[in-house]
Amino acid sequence: MNYKEAIEYIHMTNKFGSVLGLDNILNLLDRLGNPQKDLKVIHIAGTNGKGSISTMLNGVLTQAGYNVGLYTSPFLEKFNERIKTNNMDIPDEDIAYYLTEVKEKINEMISEGLNHPTEFEIITAMALYYFKEKNVDIVILEVGLGGRLDATNVIDDPILEIIASISFDHTEYLGNTLKQIAYEKGGIIKENSKVILYPSHKEALDELIRISKEKNTSYIIGNKRDIELIKTDIDGSELYYKKENEFGLEKFRLSLLGENQIYNVLTVIKALETLKKDGYKINKCNIEKALTNIHFNGRFEIFNKKPYIILDGGHNKEGIESFVKNIKLYFKDKKITLFFGMLADKDIDSALKKLIPLSKKIYTLTPNNNRAYTSKDMYEKIKKVDNHIEATYLDESDEIAGIIDKNSDEIYAFVGSLYLIGEVRTKLKNLIN
Known part of the structure; x- marks a missing residue:
């Protein structure tokens, strides 16, 4: 199929709705050779801020010389925005090629009487397959809805999990209390892993800490007192990271606007500190250059x-x-x-x-x-x-x-x-x- 046919096919599958659960996506990925098992993944969930956190992490890691795959949703202007490598949208011809491969496996599933994968499951499978074929060093994988039963929750051994700010949204699926919503978001936390927690509401944090302890997972919560807004204007903010750190990072500029970005970037710094301790080569210059020039369309x-x-x-x-x-x-x-x-x-x-x-x-x-x-x-x-x-x-x-x-x-x-x-x-x- 060509690009136009591929996009039409993807949108046609919207009629299969949104199905929370992992059986379909795991079946499809298995037929594609389980590409997710060969990827180093940073998995990010949350109500607000996960897109900003993903974008900042992507910028810093790319600046540090890593070949980074980025998966987000939804797109703003063109479908290709959802799947990136090294800040470049997936090319039209690659969508056509990789979706053709995925569609063949879907047809096998249908012929065997299995359920048709949903639109989000298909796109997620295609993205993971694409990242594997492109030999990316790191994948930043953004949850679509919730976490526990989301199609992205197929990563057995992520290098890091991040839970962004938690508040009320999609309550018909995720629950009517912050504790219930945090339980669903915290479903991406795996046994013996590492998770960075945005300094969110106490009710949500308490539930995420409970899950982390139950999974024997190391958790780090950003401390709001560790970061200070020095000044801000319409061109960006000057911030001060007060905690002693391996980067020697102190004052830095962030081009993303808004008070909400202060604690998003704090969460990013905590993630970068963890990655550096795990051997990833990231320095102060990488962070400063990336954050000074970061852009995130459609968010203030x-x-x-x-x-x-x-x-x-x-x-x-x-x-x-x-x-x-x-x-x-x-x-x-x-x-x-x-x-x-x-x-x-x-x-x-x-x-x-x-x-x-x-x-x-x-x-x-x-x-x-x-x-x-x-x-x-x-x-x-x-x-x-x-x-x-x-x-x-x-x-x-x-x-x-x-x-x-x-x-x-x-x-x-x-x-x-x-x-x-x-x-x-x-x-x-x-x-x-």
């Missing part, structure tokens, strides 16, 4: 400065709270023009109560997903929350071209579902350029 991304255009994929309670804090931090008392869209299964009411006070006008958009809350329904919900706020619903994302004034001093912020952020990012590139 300053897409443009004149006018300001901000893209933020905050789509749950903690994500929205971080966005609000960051707007107040970088833009003080200025009001924003908000473009907003979320999926229907998110806590929209809570998000609006936080976003409306920041906004002088709101445009609603429908994310490109079958679970989306429509722009018209969102407009009506906004009016119920605050009938005085100026609001308009848009039928198409193309309409933003007639709204953004390129010569103004406005702050335009696109917030919500990553399915929305990816679509508008492509439109904005054409508009601004």
Whole structure:
């Protein structure tokens, strides 16, 4: 098959839904020669921040000279973003080639009366197979949903596990308490392994510590007192790592914006310290260069400065709270023009109560997903929350071209579902350029 056929095939398999469990993915991987068994994997779970942590780790390890495979989800603008080696997206022709190999094994499964793998299982299997064939030194593997029953949880002996910040999201699958959610996320922790824990809520941390002890796993929790924000502006932050360390790292600059990134980078530093102790060759220069130049599209991304255009994929309670804090931090008392869209299964009411006070006008958009809350329904919900706020619903994302004034001093912020952020990012590139 060619690239177009491969992408169509992947998206066609969306009809098989999301199935939590490992039988299917293990069967498929076995037919591919169990590529996961030959990979050195850093496995990362969490509610928020796992993408930022993955991106920073990838940057540092690549800077240190390692051939790094990176697997994340979802993509913003093009499917290929989900699978990278050395910061380069998987080429179109490789997707076509490796998916053809995977599809042959799927057809074998179907002929034997087995269940068809889901979209996420297929992509995960293809990524692991691809990384094995490309002889990567390290794989950074980001969990899709939860952890315990996620398709990525097929790694028997990871070199390191990381649990990022834990908060409420996907509660219909993961549970209604932080303890229940932490139990699912902590399902990636293996016997006699090493895990780095983000300094999260006590209820979540207590559960992760319990799991670690039960698995005889060494755990390290980032101490918030070990890192200090010296100053921050719209171009990045200067931070001070106060704890004595093998790198000699003290003051450094981080290009990722937001208070939430302070403890994400602390978690990354703890991971790098552990890797260095295990023999990985990483130095202070690698860390400083990577963190100074790191970019993570769609996460409080300053897409443009004149006018300001901000893209933020905050789509749950903690994500929205971080966005609000960051707007107040970088833009003080200025009001924003908000473009907003979320999926229907998110806590929209809570998000609006936080976003409306920041906004002088709101445009609603429908994310490109079958679970989306429509722009018209969102407009009506906004009016119920605050009938005085100026609001308009848009039928198409193309309409933003007639709204953004390129010569103004406005702050335009696109917030919500990553399915929305990816679509508008492509439109904005054409508009601004």
